[in-house]
Amino acid sequence: MLSIAGLTKRYSGKHAAQSEPALSGVDLIVPKGQLMALIGPSGAGKSTLIRCVNRLVEPTMGRIVLDGQEVTGTGRTVLRHARRRMGMIFQEYALIERLTVMENVLSGRLGYVGFFASWSRRFPRADIAEAFRLLDRVGLKGMEDKRADELSGGQRQRVGICRALIQNPALLLVDEPTASLDPKTSRQIMRLLVELCAERDLAAIVNIHDVALAQMFVPRIVGLRAGRVVFDGPPDALTPETLTSIYGEEDWSATIRPVEDDADE
Amino acid sequence: MPSFPGDVWRRRTPAKSLAVWACWLAAVLLIVQCWTILNENTIWEFVYDAPAQAGDLLGRMFPPRWSVLPSLWQPIWDTINMATLGTLLGILIGVPVAFLAARNTTPSVAVARPLALMAIVSSRSINALIWALLLVTVLGPGVLAGIIAIGLRSIGFVGKLLYEAIEEVDAKQVEAIEATGASGAQRLIFAIVPQIMPAFAGIAVYRWDINIRESAVLGLVGAGGIGLQLNASVSRLAWPEVTVIFAAILVTVFASEWVSAQVRKRII
Numbered sequence: 001m002l003s004i005a006g007l008t009k010r011y012s013g014k015h016a017a018q019s020e021p022a023l024s025g026v027d028l029i030v031p032k033g034q035l036m037a038l039i040g041p042s043g044a045g046k047s048t049l050i051r052c053v054n055r056l057v058e059p060t061m062g063r064i065v066l067d068g069q070e071v072t073g074t075g076r077t078v079l080r081h082a083r084r085r086m087g088m089i090f091q092e093y094a095l096i097e098r099l100t101v102m103e104n105v106l107s108g109r110l111g112y113v114g115f116f117a118s119w120s121r122r123f124p125r126a127d128i129a130e131a132f133r134l135l136d137r138v139g140l141k142g143m144e145d146k147r148a149d150e151l152s153g154g155q156r157q158r159v160g161i162c163r164a165l166i167q168n169p170a171l172l173l174v175d176e177p178t179a180s181l182d183p184k185t186s187r188q189i190m191r192l193l194v195e196l197c198a199e200r201d202l203a204a205i206v207n208i209h210d211v212a213l214a215q216m217f218v219p220r221i222v223g224l225r226a227g228r229v230v231f232d233g234p235p236d237a238l239t240p241e242t243l244t245s246i247y248g249e250e251d252w253s254a255t256i257r258p259v260e261d262d263a264d265e
Numbered sequence: 266m267p268s269f270p271g272d273v274w275r276r277r278t279p280a281k282s283l284a285v286w287a288c289w290l291a292a293v294l295l296i297v298q299c300w301t302i303l304n305e306n307t308i309w310e311f312v313y314d315a316p317a318q319a320g321d322l323l324g325r326m327f328p329p330r331w332s333v334l335p336s337l338w339q340p341i342w343d344t345i346n347m348a349t350l351g352t353l354l355g356i357l358i359g360v361p362v363a364f365l366a367a368r369n370t371t372p373s374v375a376v377a378r379p380l381a382l383m384a385i386v387s388s389r390s391i392n393a394l395i396w397a398l399l400l401v402t403v404l405g406p407g408v409l410a411g412i413i414a415i416g417l418r419s420i421g422f423v424g425k426l427l428y429e430a431i432e433e434v435d436a437k438q439v440e441a442i443e444a445t446g447a448s449g450a451q452r453l454i455f456a457i458v459p460q461i462m463p464a465f466a467g468i469a470v471y472r473w474d475i476n477i478r479e480s481a482v483l484g485l486v487g488a489g490g491i492g493l494q495l496n497a498s499v500s501r502l503a504w505p506e507v508t509v510i511f512a513a514i515l516v517t518v519f520a521s522e523w524v525s526a527q528v529r530k531r532i533i
Contacts, residue, residue: 054444056440056443056444080446080447080448081446082446083443083444083445083446084445084446086444087445088441088444088445090437090440090441092437094435094437094438094440094441095438095441096438096441096442096455096456096459096460097435097438097459097460098459098460098462098463099455099459103455107442107445107447107455108445109445110442110445110446110447110448110451110455111445111446111447112446115448115450115451115454118447118451118454118455119454160441163441163445167445167446173444
């Protein structure tokens with residue numbers, strides 16, 4: 001279970017004192033195994049929020065606890081151990097382009113192996129077996145020796161998913177997983193994420209711009225506006241009024257999916 | 266056609282135009298002034314018979330004395346070794362210096378980075394020939410002085426180009442590795458090294474190529490190699506030998522250019 005309490009982030013800079021903080025007093029609880037979508041306009045603080053959870057961005061204030069382990073206010077070693085329990089998936093995949101698929105997947109184990117083992121790429125046998133299993137699971141069997149830059153967008157994101165899962169995480173932090181993909185691949189990737197989270201009883205925070213896609217796959221939606229939580233509820237509670245409160249005035253009739261559509265998904 | 270008499274666009278305001286013309290005028294005056302000084306310091310009698318002198322020299326350089334060629338293989342080999350070992354030395358020291366100098370990998374922006382940048386600048390500001398001149402005085406004449414001179418000059422070159430490459434790596438890939446719980450050293454070898462490998466290979470081969478040419482000259486100040494031979498032949502006024510040495514240097518440089526072009530083609 002992830003709990004976020006009073007999370008505030010103020011970026012330092014020339015006008016930092018006057019400007020609004022990127023996040024102010026965010027409280028969220030994500031229970032074990034829950035998939036949560038985070039929606040909101042650009043600049044609302046979605047990306048900052050998930051980066052604060054694994055402290056790629058250092059929170060200004062607030063407390064983050066994952067499965068009883070403090071993430072905030074700890075030293076480097078404890079932070080590294082906490083990060084191993086959080087897999088991260090990125091918008092533009094963020095694979096190491098010049099390394100092979102296998103090396104990219106195994107890089108998810110870096111928090112568990114020593115320096116020389118990672119230098120010489122001598123990962124434990126169990127890790128390599130798990131990597132093969134994961135590649136097979138996401139549909140990339142036989143691709144392990146291809147270089148990451150030879151793959152298509154959808155394939156790269158699958159490698160990114162394997163890299164996050166091989167960490168054996170309790171939580172996935174997913175930053176715009178489909179923003180660089182076409183609509184069909186986006187749906188496939190979202191479906192894969194949902195299935196994998198269910199298989200492994202994984203909690204996930206998914207930043208997503210595509211409200212319809214979020215409604216289609218995710219049981220809980222949190223709306224962020226100007227660094228504050230303004231909506232938290234199931235997808236069918238999203239009305240034109242709530243979308244207006246998140247994004248501002250717009251004609252939302254085409255965005256909101258009729259509820260009965262999700263029966264076969 | 267509708268006309269908008271008020272909407273006249275000019276690239277420069279009149280004041281700026283005037284300033285540009287003033288700059289041109291200043292440049293012309295400077296050239297005239299330089300020419301005058303040059304004129305005063307030249308003994309024109311020597312210049313007038315330069316073509317005759319050059320012709321005379323060429324006449325003495327031909328036919329080349331090819332019989333000296335066998336005795337040149339050793340100095341050429343020394344020259345190539347000097348360049349290669351010097352390049353290795355430069356890489357050995359230049360790579361760590363680059364990581365200390367790059368803003369995204371330096372352990373401390375306040376101390377390590379300025380020191381590394383200073384090392385790079387001081388290495389770059391002194392030509393290998395000057396290094397060799399100093400080192401021959403300290404170490405005595407020979408190939409060792411040449412290797413170290415080439416190495417010292419290469420540190421700055423490798424360091425500067427490599428640290429720029431390190432600063433330009435894709436930060437997202439580094440972030441992704443950091444997010445797995447990797448240590449700082451693991452981040453370096455998994456996220457940064459793969460990204461800079463092509464740049465590194467290009468830099469190393471390019472510097473080696475430059476070093477072949479530089480090490481051919483270093484012998485002039487006593488640092489071994491083919492330059493030493495050249496110096497000896499010029500001092501004895503043995504012009505036919507000088508021709509053969511020139512030809513040997515030319516072939517060596519051509520060969521090194523070819524090798525480095527091949528390597529670069531393979532990597533990039």
